[in-house]
Amino acid sequence: MNIKMDLCYLRLLILAIFVIFPCNSSAQCIKSTPCTCIREDGMGYDITSLNNKKYVVAEKNITFSPCKNSNLTFNLSRFNETECNSTSICWLNAKNQSIDLGKFEEGVWESPNDSKNVNLVFRHNSANKSIIYETKINLICCPNCVKSILNIDSIIGTKYNLTLLSSKTCLIRLKSLGLSTGSVLVILLCVFSSLYFIGGAVALKVFRGAVGLELIPNYDFWSDLPGLVRDGVAFTFSGCSIVSYERI
Ligand SMILES: *[C@@H]1O[C@H](CO)[C@@H](O)[C@H](O)[C@H]1NC(C)=O
Ligand SMILES: *[C@@H]1O[C@H](CO)[C@@H](O)[C@H](O)[C@H]1NC(C)=O
Ligand SMILES: *[C@@H]1O[C@H](CO)[C@@H](O)[C@H](O)[C@H]1NC(C)=O
Ligand SMILES: *[C@@H]1O[C@H](CO)[C@@H](O)[C@H](O)[C@H]1NC(C)=O
Ligand SMILES: *[C@@H]1O[C@H](CO)[C@@H](O)[C@H](O)[C@H]1NC(C)=O
Ligand SMILES: *[C@@H]1O[C@H](CO)[C@@H](O)[C@H](O)[C@H]1NC(C)=O
Ligand SMILES: *[C@@H]1O[C@H](CO)[C@@H](O)[C@H](O)[C@H]1NC(C)=O
Ligand SMILES: *[C@@H]1O[C@H](CO)[C@@H](O)[C@H](O)[C@H]1NC(C)=O
Numbered sequence: 001m002n003i004k005m006d007l008c009y010l011r012l013l014i015l016a017i018f019v020i021f022p023c024n025s026s027a028q029c030i031k032s033t034p035c036t037c038i039r040e041d042g043m044g045y046d047i048t049s050l051n052n053k054k055y056v057v058a059e060k061n062i063t064f065s066p067c068k069n070s071n072l073t074f075n076l077s078r079f080n081e082t083e084c085n086s087t088s089i090c091w092l093n094a095k096n097q098s099i100d101l102g103k104f105e106e107g108v109w110e111s112p113n114d115s116k117n118v119n120l121v122f123r124h125n126s127a128n129k130s131i132i133y134e135t136k137i138n139l140i141c142c143p144n145c146v147k148s149i150l151n152i153d154s155i156i157g158t159k160y161n162l163t164l165l166s167s168k169t170c171l172i173r174l175k176s177l178g179l180s181t182g183s184v185l186v187i188l189l190c191v192f193s194s195l196y197f198i199g200g201a202v203a204l205k206v207f208r209g210a211v212g213l214e215l216i217p218n219y220d221f222w223s224d225l226p227g228l229v230r231d232g233v234a235f236t237f238s239g240c241s242i243v244s245y246e247r248i
């Protein structure tokens, strides 16, 4: 192999790394529907199929209706309440009152900085706007779970920390691998340059009986290229003046 050709491939490789890597670095899951979020790499979460299930209940005092608003008013509620009339998550407090923790439209997808986990987060103002309830449902993938299980991790003030274990809360492919235009161009470039050099070498060998460096198609051009590039760069950095160009 010729050193100049190796250099050419090295440049292609570096270009490929720069073009392809930024696409895979972002693991942020962007809400696409109230039930799904999707990352740039086409992977994501889809809990749509949970909404056909009965409500998911934790410890009899939190009821979650995934992806849709339902009447979640607790039967235990002591008063005629409309609070959880039509909502996605409802809490029965110590006074046996149903408290609305959020409508399905209020759900947002958030990933903690340090983790790849995803939380479905609800922030909801109490009816008199004096309290903001914040409910984080940490989705945990449990491939072998038959039932979906909602657990209360902690309740601190008006912050509710829940976990939802389910086979429906796993990271799945939602979109076929979306190659960026740049990646496609680099792949095409690699394919065609390989075809060009390998096919060219074979053709030269077969038709002209070429050996050694002669096997490189358009050898004169390629051997001049590094020099041309160097001159071009020097010309550019010297302020493109004719004088300095002539000095090169
Ligand atoms: C939820 O209900 C259980 C009993 O069903 C009770 O022990 C627990 O204290 C309740 N938790 C809250 C936060 O009300
Ligand atoms: C919601 O459910 C509660 C308890 O089951 C019931 O008392 C109430 O009438 C229902 N409200 C609506 C709007 O269906
Ligand atoms: C409330 O009671 C009604 C009828 O008694 C029942 O159909 C419904 O499932 C109960 N709701 C809850 C959340 O327990
Ligand atoms: C509950 O609602 C029913 C019908 O909507 C009403 O007749 C009853 O008086 C209400 N009870 C209370 C305690 O508000
Ligand atoms: C409660 O439900 C009834 C009947 O579905 C509806 O007319 C009413 O507006 C609801 N109230 C609230 C506060 O959501
Ligand atoms: C809440 O309801 C339960 C079950 O009916 C009852 O045992 C309890 O005393 C009630 N708590 C309050 C504060 O009313
Ligand atoms: C997460 O990142 C944001 C901004 O980068 C920062 O303000 C916040 O404190 C971080 N949170 C944690 C828990 O590290
Ligand atoms: C607002 O409502 C909450 C219960 O939902 C109650 O504890 C609080 O005292 C109310 N605040 C005002 C200013 O009415």
Ligand SMILES: *[C@@H]1O[C@H](CO)[C@@H](O)[C@H](O)[C@H]1NC(C)=O
Binding pocket: 136, 153, 154, 161, 162
């Ligand atoms: C919620 O609970 C999990 C597991 O117990 C914990 O790692 C996380 O820090 C908690 N988050 C909040 C906001 O309390």
